[in-house]
Amino acid sequence: MLKTEFHSNQTVAFDPIPSLVSCDWNFPGQRNGEGLYNLHPYPAKFISQIPKTLIKAFNIPKDTVILDPFCGYGTTLIAAQSLGYSSIGVDLNPIACLIARVSTQDCSQNIVESATRCIQKAKATEGLISMPYIPNLDHWFKKPIQIAVFGLITAINEIEEENLRDTLRLALSSILVRVSNQDSDTRYAAINKPVEKNDVYSIFSRVCQQYMQVLHSSQEDYPNAFVLNKNILEVSPSDIPSKVGLVISSPPYPAAYEYWLYHKYRMWWLGFDPLLVKEHEIGARSHFFKKDHHTPKDFENQMQKVFKLLSKICIQNSYACFVVGNSKIHGEIIDNTELLVSAAAQENFELRTILPRNIPSNRKSFNLSNSRILTENIIILQK
Numbered sequence: 052m053l054k055t056e057f058h059s060n061q062t063v064a065f066d067p068i069p070s071l072v073s074c075d076w077n078f079p080g081q082r083n084g085e086g087l088y089n090l091h092p093y094p095a096k097f098i099s100q101i102p103k104t105l106i107k108a109f110n111i112p113k114d115t116v117i118l119d120p121f122c123g124y125g126t127t128l129i130a131a132q133s134l135g136y137s138s139i140g141v142d143l144n145p146i147a148c149l150i151a152r153v154s155t156q157d158c159s160q161n162i163v164e165s166a167t168r169c170i171q172k173a174k175a176t177e178g179l180i181s182m183p184y185i186p187n188l189d190h191w192f193k194k195p196i197q198i199a200v201f202g203l204i205t206a207i208n209e210i211e212e213e214n215l216r217d218t219l220r221l222a223l224s225s226i227l228v229r230v231s232n233q234d235s236d237t238r239y240a241a242i243n244k245p246v247e248k249n250d251v252y253s254i255f256s257r258v259c260q261q262y263m264q265v266l267h268s269s270q271e272d273y274p275n276a277f278v279l280n281k282n283i284l285e286v287s288p289s290d291i292p293s294k295v296g297l298v299i300s301s302p303p304y305p306a307a308y309e310y311w312l313y314h315k316y317r318m319w320w321l322g323f324d325p326l327l328v329k330e331h332e333i334g335a336r337s338h339f340f341k342k343d344h345h346t347p348k349d350f351e352n353q354m355q356k357v358f359k360l361l362s363k364i365c366i367q368n369s370y371a372c373f374v375v376g377n378s379k380i381h382g383e384i385i386d387n388t389e390l391l392v393s394a395a396a397q398e399n400f401e402l403r404t405i406l407p408r409n410i411p412s413n414r415k416s417f418n419l420s421n422s423r424i425l426t427e428n429i430i431i432l433q434k
């Protein structure tokens with residue numbers, strides 16, 4: 052059904068679909084990932100142009116919010132905020148939620164001064180505090196690096212002001228792969244890197260200075276973004292404090308990316324349990340490669356549960372936009388677009404259009420069999 056827009060005395064049908072269809076969703080020549088969109092690595096992140104273009108295309112009532120039920124980095128939330136809309140993001144992964152919170156909230160205190168104090172404390176306690184148990188730690192981090200990282204995290208965790216503590220935790224998280232023995236964010240091989248204990252302090256300090264340049268200050272006035280760290284399959288309508296006027300999301304589709312694995316050591320260091328995240332992560336490869344493994348039908352059922360929730364919290368006629376690619380499981384291509392559209396239809400979300408786009412060649416995955424999948428779809432549904 053078409054929404055309506057009132058122009059003087061006439062009622063004019065407003066259909067956003069033609070302008071969406073005529074858009075080039077590959078955004079050739081446009082740069083992505085600066086400032087707030089580049090605080091921390093995150094796999095399978097949206098390019099900011101996708102949520103920005105979608106938000107601009109729809110009439111979103113001002114008393115509603117934009118929801119991303121799999122918010123990851125929080126790209127949708129940052130885009131919504133930059134265009135004057137309040138938003139809500141949900142994600143299972145605590146690192147995702149930390150990034151989304153820090154990038155959308157203000158940090159009123161002086162980040163750099165606080166970072167310097169943490170570095171001083173960490174240096175003063177070097178070798179005096181006992182390490183937490185983290186599996187295989189010596190394989191991935193040299194002993195002196197472990198001492199510096201743990202000293203820093205201990206000092207940061209003592210900060211009372213929540214936004215400031217979150218910001219410094221995120222800054223430390225962002226440098227962990229760089230100071231570890233891990234080759235790169237997407238390659239789990241231990242190599243010998245010329246990193247010393249003092250590099251941990253200097254890189255951390257440099258990142259905090261960069262954060263200071265880009266994070267919101269308390270003087271700025273911007274719309275609210277609320278981040279909920281929860282399994283979406285356990286979210287109830289009462290967890291979502293406002294009516295939803297637009298959904299923009301990209302679900303974790305079967306056997307494509309391993310978000311828990313990507314952030315495994317970040318979670319250990321920050322005091323979270325990655326194994327718990329793995330257990331509930333939709334689409335995680337391990338669920339598809341075990342005895343009694345998950346099937347594409349399980350994914351469809353999970354998505355149907357998500358649409359059941361959306362049907363209760365989205366206003367009538369509102370749109371839900373989902374970006375999804377195909378998967379390859381046990382040698383077979385799985386059409387996730389079809390599964391998602393079928394799940395949506397069962398909860399009365401009507402398919403309005405499907406917009407294809409190319410997946411950028413620099414988007415790396417742990418699953419090499421998947422890297423030959425070169426396109427994804429933006430599925431536009433309407434309640």
Ligand SMILES: C[S@@+](CC[C@H](N)C(=O)[O-])C[C@H]1O[C@@H](n2cnc3c(N)ncnc32)[C@H](O)[C@@H]1O
Binds near residue numbers: 093120121283
């Ligand atoms: C494709 S990513 C989203 C990326 C996001 N659009 C961005 O720009 O960063 C999918 C997200 O779903 C999250 N996820 C996986 N299983 C989940 C679950 N059961 N509940 C909530 N979030 C989940 C993952 O942690 C991941 O962040």
